Amino acid sequence: MSINKQSQTPIFDTLLSRSKRKVVSFHTPGHKNGKGVDKRLRQYTGKSSYYFDVTVFPEVDSLHDPVGPIRKSQALMAEAYGVGHSFFLVNGSTVGNQAMLLSACNPGDSVIVSRNAHKSILAGIILSGVWPIWIQPGVDQNLDILFDPMPEQIESALHQFPEAKAVLITSPTYNGITADLVKISEIVHRHGKVLLVDEAHGPHLKFHDELPISAVEAGADMCVQSTHKILSALSQGSVLHVNSELIDINRVKKVVSMLQTTSPNYMILASIDLARRQAVQSGEKIIDRVIRIAEDGRKKINHLRHFFSFTRKEIQARGYDLDVTKVTINVTKSGFSGREIDSILAKEYDIQVDASDLFNLIAILGIGSDKTDMTRLVHALEDIDVKYHGTAKNWILQIPSLTTEMVMMPREVFLSKRTKRTPITKAAGHISAQTLTPYPPGIPVLIPGERITKEICDYLMNLTEKELRVSGQETDTLRTIKVVAL
Ligand SMILES: Cc1ncc(COP(=O)(O)O)c(C=O)c1O
Known part of the structure; x- marks a missing residue:
């Protein structure tokens, strides 16, 4: 990697030059270089930053068909991480997870997924129409945390489901716990499959030897990183890295373009550009x-x-x-x-x-x-x-076994109108038609198409009793679950 080259920041430099020249705006957004922005906001932020809020034109380049500064900046990012291609994302790792599944799989394919997946992975499963083969994560009931599946679990899932197209792992987890990606990568590739990693929490791993190994260094074919979570990009600034002959790069380009706004925030793009330089240099x-x-x-x-x-x-x-x-x-x-x-x-x-x-x-x-x-x-x-200290709570949160029977494809249930609501006390045995995600950590405990177990109902009731909201619950208190009406 050339450190001199890495000191370049093509997106930031282009926007800065435009700002200095005070280019007159007859393009979106409507605030016209900040002149129309509410005074209170402008006083707080200062005036010049609004020159960075532009739309697509040749000088600043297009995220969807980059030929100028964005293309250069993405190439510098790819070089910094040692990958074939890097794509800038302006809707966080959320869109990256969806893009990984839509790029690597076709509708009807099956994918081995660790069940401690973020809800954006479930969205990717629904959008891409794949069958998830869930692998049970490890659970520590006393610490209330989930662990990634062990390599042996991946190996046995690959033996059991040789038709699986890819394996999708979340590492690090929200708690910073990383899987043995080196072993997992060896296993996945020995079986001729593709390894996708949700590395939203790991954009910094590559830059310090004392941190766990990063997904790409361990051999992942694709990984997504939230540059905004730990490095210095603004919120929503993320990157999708592709480093594999097994992935059709033209398809990734099309998918990423399909999923992202045509009006990306250039301040976010500039912040990704600068975050990369900062990470490489210091x-x-x-x-x-x-x-x-x-x-x-x-x-x-x-x-x-x-x-x-x-x-x-x-x-x-x-x-x-x-x-x-x-x-x-x-x-x-x-x-x-x-x-x-x-x-x-x-x-x-x-x-x-x-x-x-x-x-x-x-x-x-x-x-x-x-x-x-x-x-x-x-x-x-x-x-x-x-x-403040009361009596120590000897709580043991009964985090339910998350791998349940997949009866229908999540996409099929998501699109189906044949649903009804059933009291949570009577929901066991039904097929879930909704996603329920206690937040944090944003891992769905129920997803469309899964057989609901009593254990999951008990867990959800336990959360409700403790007044913990569950994302997707649709009503103020979680008393019913939407199920498939057979
Ligand atoms: C493991 C994991 N993956 C993906 C995401 C989504 O990332 P973003 O907020 O950048 O869209 C999160 C968000 O918290 C996450 O924790």
């Missing part, structure tokens, strides 16, 4: 600092009475690895739920974590995290540790 140094901050914070949290954060060593002992920049904080000993501690942190300490559930908070560090941020979090937890 990523190692910055991430090194972030790792130290996270590990120091973790150590201090592990000295508290009511909170703890699992360590890399503990995760490695289970056959996985951990991106230590993700700090999962278990709060069960405090007598409060993760949601409650999240709310205390937000309301009383002005600290916002990325996510919380019944047992945990997930604090995500990124390229902009500094020592002061972690000191604030640790001090707040120290304070809460003394001030």
Whole structure:
């Protein structure tokens, strides 16, 4: 990789030049270089940034048919990650997951998918009309976290379903836990299949030796990364990498174009451009600092009475690895739920974590995290540790077995009008016609086409009792489930 070449930022430079020349706008958007934007917003953001908010014309290039700065910037991204092709995404990894499935599979194909998949993968399954062959993730009922399937599970699924076209794995998980992708890649390729990886949480892995191996380095054929989650791109800025002869690159181009807006936000594109340069030029140094901050914070949290954060060593002992920049904080000993501690942190300490559930908070560090941020979090937890503690909750969340019987294709059920609502207490045995996703971590516990089990009903009722909302529930309280009317 040429470090000199990597210092280039073609999209940013083009927009900056346009901004300096104060080019008169007779194109969309309607605010015309910010002049029409509400004054309060303009005063807050400053005026010049609106020159970056443009539409497709030759100088700035087209995301759908790039021949200029966007093409150059995508090529630099591909070089930085050591892949054949990189595609910029302006609707997050969500659109990347959909694009991976639509590119690698045809309707009716089957795909082996780890069941801890984000809901965007389910959307990809519905859009592409594939049969998902779910693999059960590991569950830790005490920590309330899911683990990716082990390589042996992938091997046995490939033996059982030799017709499967591809294997789709989520690594790292929301908690930063990574699968043994090297082994998985070897197995998948030995069987002549394609390995797709949802690496939304791993755009930084490549830039530091102490972090788990990245998907591409482990041999993934395609992977999607949320550049905005840990690196410095603006929200929605993500990248789809393709590094395989097994993938038809022209089809990927068409699919990515089909799924994305024709009015991409160029500020997002410029931020992806700059995030790549930053990661290549100073990523190692910055991430090194972030790792130290996270590990120091973790150590201090592990000295508290009511909170703890699992360590890399503990995760490695289970056959996985951990991106230590993700700090999962278990709060069960405090007598409060993760949601409650999240709310205390937000309301009383002005600290916002990325996510919380019944047992945990997930604090995500990124390229902009500094020592002061972690000191604030640790001090707040120290304070809460003394001030707020009830009786330790010996909750064991009965996370249900997620692999259930697929009776109908998700797409077929999604499009079907033959549905009815049934009380959740009587739903076991029916075929689900809806997606129910406790958030976080955004992993659907029920998807269209699956046979509903009593275990899943009990779990959903348990969440409802604890007043945890389930995305897709359609009514204020989850009392009924939409099922297929046979
Ligand atoms: C594992 C995983 N994949 C995909 C996504 C979707 O990413 P984005 O928000 O960039 O669309 C998320 C979002 O949280 C995620 O956690």
